[in-house]
Amino acid sequence: MTWIEAKTIGEWFNAYVPGDHPPPGTAFEPYKTHIDATERELRSSWRDGLNRTLQTVGWTAYEALDTSEESDLNSTTGRKTSCPAVLGIYPKNRPENWLDCDESDELADEDDQASSSYNSEWGTDEEEEDQITRVPLRTRVSWGWAELIVVLLKDQNDAAGPRTTTALYWEKVEDQLAGYANEVFTRQHRLAVFMIVVYSSDTARLIRLDRRGAVTTPLFNYVRHPEVIGTFLFRLSGMGPAGRGYDPTVSAASADEERLFRALHEQREHPLSATTVGLREAATPGWLIYKVTIESPFSTDGTPVRRDSPVVQRELLVGKPASVKTSLVGRGTRGFVAYDLTSQQVVYLKDSWRPDLGSQGVRSEYDNYMLIRESLPKPDSVMNTGVPTLLGGGDVTYCGIVQRTCTPTSHLYVHFRLVLKEVCRRLEDFKSSKQLLQAVAWACAAHMQVWESCRLLHRDVSAGNILIYDLQDSNAPDSARVIGLLSDWDLAEVDDGVTTLKRSGTWSFMSARLQRFPEKPHEVADDLESFYHVLNWCALLHLPHTRSNPEILDECIYRLFDFATADDPPRGHPDKLEYMESGWTFVRILRIRSGVPHPLDLVLQELASLFQLHYYHARYPTGSPQRFALNVEIVTEDDSPPDDDLLIAIGLPHLTPGVESLQTSSEPTTTAEPRDPAKSPLCDHKHVVACLFRRQRTDAWPVADRVR
Numbered sequence: 001m002t003w004i005e006a007k008t009i010g011e012w013f014n015a016y017v018p019g020d021h022p023p024p025g026t027a028f029e030p031y032k033t034h035i036d037a038t039e040r041e042l043r044s045s046w047r048d049g050l051n052r053t054l055q056t057v058g059w060t061a062y063e064a065l066d067t068s069e070e071s072d073l074n075s076t077t078g079r080k081t082s083c084p085a086v087l088g089i090y091p092k093n094r095p096e097n098w099l100d101c102d103e104s105d106e107l108a109d110e111d112d113q114a115s116s117s118y119n120s121e122w123g124t125d126e127e128e129e130d131q132i133t134r135v136p137l138r139t140r141v142s143w144g145w146a147e148l149i150v151v152l153l154k155d156q157n158d159a160a161g162p163r164t165t166t167a168l169y170w171e172k173v174e175d176q177l178a179g180y181a182n183e184v185f186t187r188q189h190r191l192a193v194f195m196i197v198v199y200s201s202d203t204a205r206l207i208r209l210d211r212r213g214a215v216t217t218p219l220f221n222y223v224r225h226p227e228v229i230g231t232f233l234f235r236l237s238g239m240g241p242a243g244r245g246y247d248p249t250v251s252a253a254s255a256d257e258e259r260l261f262r263a264l265h266e267q268r269e270h271p272l273s274a275t276t277v278g279l280r281e282a283a284t285p286g287w288l289i290y291k292v293t294i295e296s297p298f299s300t301d302g303t304p305v306r307r308d309s310p311v312v313q314r315e316l317l318v319g320k321p322a323s324v325k326t327s328l329v330g331r332g333t334r335g336f337v338a339y340d341l342t343s344q345q346v347v348y349l350k351d352s353w354r355p356d357l358g359s360q361g362v363r364s365e366y367d368n369y370m371l372i373r374e375s376l377p378k379p380d381s382v383m384n385t386g387v388p389t390l391l392g393g394g395d396v397t398y399c400g401i402v403q404r405t406c407t408p409t410s411h412l413y414v415h416f417r418l419v420l421k422e423v424c425r426r427l428e429d430f431k432s433s434k435q436l437l438q439a440v441a442w443a444c445a446a447h448m449q450v451w452e453s454c455r456l457l458h459r460d461v462s463a464g465n466i467l468i469y470d471l472q473d474s475n476a477p478d479s480a481r482v483i484g485l486l487s488d489w490d491l492a493e494v495d496d497g498v499t500t501l502k503r504s505g506t507w508s509f510m511s512a513r514l515q516r517f518p519e520k521p522h523e524v525a526d527d528l529e530s531f532y533h534v535l536n537w538c539a540l541l542h543l544p545h546t547r548s549n550p551e552i553l554d555e556c557i558y559r560l561f562d563f564a565t566a567d568d569p570p571r572g573h574p575d576k577l578e579y580m581e582s583g584w585t586f587v588r589i590l591r592i593r594s595g596v597p598h599p600l601d602l603v604l605q606e607l608a609s610l611f612q613l614h615y616y617h618a619r620y621p622t623g624s625p626q627r628f629a630l631n632v633e634i635v636t637e638d639d640s641p642p643d644d645d646l647l648i649a650i651g652l653p654h655l656t657p658g659v660e661s662l663q664t665s666s667e668p669t670t671t672a673e674p675r676d677p678a679k680s681p682l683c684d685h686k687h688v689v690a691c692l693f694r695r696q697r698t699d700a701w702p703v704a705d706r707v708r
Helices: 007-018 039-057 107-121 123-128 168-187 227-240 255-267 274-282 367-375 435-454 512-516 524-542 551-564 574-582 599-617 644-648 686-697
Strands: 002-005 061-067 086-091 146-153 192-199 205-212 212-215 250-254 290-298 311-318 334-340 343-354 390-395 414-422 466-470 482-486
Touching: 007 205, 007 212, 007 227, 007 524, 039 061, 039 086, 039 146, 039 227, 039 255, 061 290, 086 107, 146 168, 168 192, 168 205, 168 212, 192 227, 205 227, 205 599, 255 274, 255 311, 255 334, 274 466, 290 414, 311 343, 367 390, 367 414, 367 435, 435 482, 435 524, 435 599, 435 686, 512 524, 524 599, 524 686, 551 574, 574 599, 599 686
Parallel strands: 002 212, 146 192
Antiparallel strands: 061 086, 086 146, 192 205, 205 212, 250 290, 290 311, 290 390, 311 334, 334 343, 343 414, 390 414, 466 482
């Protein structure tokens, strides 16, 4: 994450909080603190000082609260621990249920008791203050209502500021600050968040954070110069919501709209369908309901949007996001199960940020969806494409201006939204091993069709980007009528045969060759290997296998999926490369019964052999070791062809019985054969797709074998 310090406080003010100075004669009372102040005394001093300043500048609709003792029970991190040394400025006009959450009343009662004892112990402080500072001494953090965050750092001996003490300490501090800001971004609809960070009993900084990084003021002495914070709050009070960092294309839903949205899940017939579950989660108590206005080209008939589709304004109601990225900086993707007030349909809204690299020929995800639609022969149904249906969207504009980050970095990020027709389940929500294989197989087939039609390479195949779509949303989620959709085409690039595509993707699912040799071009084979890693990862986490010991399992997942060296660029664990080169399976699924192997285990074994042969023939970067010399053949015990109707439905008739079968002996031969990249089974998708579909026809699949 980028942290930039402005040259002067005035420069920072002019760039991010422009406006007039407080009226002549305005006096800001110094904050009452001392060098030996405890953290609790410092919090009390800041709470009271901020409330005096708010009164002085006339921002009386807001108040400062000490929220250091209890975290937000609706935090996206899921943590219910305390959130130390955090204060906030909140609107006074809050509804009575502003701290609503889905916790039990018992917990709330315990909190009330704790709050009472806390006030009793420190009640003398309140007795000394005048009426304007008589606000609750303690309350729970509510990221959804926070206007401004104030962070008091624990280590008050390190008063010199960022990069002047140990790098490790400040890395932790910056991560903590970014985490707080990300909670606000997640709970609200923001373009930026402001903070006051207190480093000691007399020094502080002002900070503005967005999806590209943070810009801070120089360190200042807030005891000697209370006018710095006074001017900051004065200018904020005179700004509209957009100036204070809010997204002007989003507003609070009206009372009627909120009632409508919160009741949607109750009106649906099937309580376990993906749409019903998504709507119920979106209406979680404690999460505000917003109205998002989108002005962009939109489909008029439910088919994918076209380049000539009319530009219209749509309003979507959203609540708690269905998915959230945990990092503040970067794409910051959030997904919402949303309700389109115009079409009166439930849709899926993707809200994200992309690098502004259009001048360098980098395509947006919207452009990639356009290319896919225009290239596929039958683009109007997910049954034919395996790709979500884009109904509308694009870059977010307000008053004709595209929303971009403001942190001065090498390139800015652009805010964009996509409205998708299908509401899906996550791949991790599969109910059986066969359903897992079905979803991955369909997604891989979609990858093949897009690649063959327009040479667009996805470059980020992961468990998060493969979705399970119930063909009849009324069905229960364990229905066999499911397909997989390959989503999130934001990193996809066209392979024009000239430009070298650099590695990209989700680290855990990146190919072993890309991880070990980051200078290697990103190729089709790397994406195909990512599908294999998705299957292995899901099987290790959710299916019965031989590595059931938690410690062994954790170590396995760390080495093969999560490990990264400290190099720049990082490299993966050598074991992952060795597994691929040697044809070892990552996981062995337990047998169904004695003598009857699990069908998914056979699929994984066959894929392991395919990838071993690929690694044998693949061209390695110059100077890299060639660690084995076996020529292997592909192993399968069932050469029955894929289901003709199924393959024709997804546009793959060329994989019907006329194709060569992948039939070999059960042991690899040791006859040396010259390496030839053209002989790799991953030169195209045919072998991998056939392997994924072939065994779906067998009757040996367990009905429900998910165990975690």
